[in-house]
Amino acid sequence: MIIRKQAYPRAGLIGNPSDGYFGKTISFVFSNFQAEVVLYETPELEILPNQKDHSCFGGIAEIVRDVRLHGYYGGIRLLKATVKTFYDYCQQNQIELHRKNFTIRYNSNIPHGVGLAGSSAIITACLRALQAFYGVSIPKYVQANLVLAAEVNELHIPAGLQDRVIQVYEGLVYMDFAEAIMSRQGYGAYEPLDPKRLPKLYIAYRDDLSEPTEKFHNNIRLRFDHGERKVVTAMRFWARLTDKVRKCLGDGQPEKIGESLDANFNRRRQIYRISEPNVRMVEAARSTGASAKFTGSGGAIVGTYADNKMFNELKKRLGKLNVKLIKPHVVTGEEKSRI
Numbered sequence: 001m002i003i004r005k006q007a008y009p010r011a012g013l014i015g016n017p018s019d020g021y022f023g024k025t026i027s028f029v030f031s032n033f034q035a036e037v038v039l040y041e042t043p044e045l046e047i048l049p050n051q052k053d054h055s056c057f058g059g060i061a062e063i064v065r066d067v068r069l070h071g072y073y074g075g076i077r078l079l080k081a082t083v084k085t086f087y088d089y090c091q092q093n094q095i096e097l098h099r100k101n102f103t104i105r106y107n108s109n110i111p112h113g114v115g116l117a118g119s120s121a122i123i124t125a126c127l128r129a130l131q132a133f134y135g136v137s138i139p140k141y142v143q144a145n146l147v148l149a150a151e152v153n154e155l156h157i158p159a160g161l162q163d164r165v166i167q168v169y170e171g172l173v174y175m176d177f178a179e180a181i182m183s184r185q186g187y188g189a190y191e192p193l194d195p196k197r198l199p200k201l202y203i204a205y206r207d208d209l210s211e212p213t214e215k216f217h218n219n220i221r222l223r224f225d226h227g228e229r230k231v232v233t234a235m236r237f238w239a240r241l242t243d244k245v246r247k248c249l250g251d252g253q254p255e256k257i258g259e260s261l262d263a264n265f266n267r268r269r270q271i272y273r274i275s276e277p278n279v280r281m282v283e284a285a286r287s288t289g290a291s292a293k294f295t296g297s298g299g300a301i302v303g304t305y306a307d308n309k310m311f312n313e314l315k316k317r318l319g320k321l322n323v324k325l326i327k328p329h330v331v332t333g334e335e336k337s338r339i
Contacts, residue, residue: 002040003133004129006034007034008031009034009118010117013172014261015162015175015241015264016296018239023235025175026175027165027175028173030203031330034121035121035122036107038105048103075106075108104129112207114207116205121167123147123150141187141190147168148161161177162175170332171192172192174242176188176191195332200307202328204281204303261291278294288314290310290314
């Protein structure tokens, strides 16, 4: 039996990056891209490399390009970390696993390092495949925590909370990571929302703006932990924006959401060091009348637009900056059954 499991990129619609600081966010996953893990029984346990994991190059320039695009480590480490995290969870919860072995491989066409959570998509897909192979059922809120643990505890990758939650739950989700909630139950309060209530959305990204999450977030964690007023106030501001957008969705007023997305980025610009190419991408999108903010840590933006005329203008102006533009297909329960 061949097991195939997928996970999808996410876009932080509003509130990020407050999810890592006891804030609130709304996110969605979309099926324009995907990460897939294939697993099947074999005599020995083997992890097969992807093209991102190869170590043979045509020349010095090629290896430098590969490092700039994928870093010094490929995706095998993600699979290894997921397998270990899954095994540790089963051991701790006295879940007995059969002794069959497997071969596992991954593939992903999610743009790398542009704030679409491509790494956690691979981990999420791997965790789903392991559950299927061993016949283990793990609650979704625990799955999200395990994906986070694989990245933070095993790989020491700085990570917020929303990526893993939305990639496990899928659709459109409101998340509250208030400290009191997190302390009481070990995870946030998650509320699925109706994706049909969303306004017209676009996502734009530049492959050459790839930047590691840890680099983008620079010293914000230290400043927050030290109680710097400007940073703490920003996190609360983003949480309030999330509630405002949630109300707009509930009241059937999607046309009011764009201004909150703009406000989200404007405040982010006040406390983060944002590269000039990222700023130009946002400003070019806004010059058409569309709204714009980061989907994650930079390199990709999400925003609202009014009509096809505006979308075509977005494509024209962003294209001049070598920015790719898509209309995201939000993964709903109905759509997932067709994929």
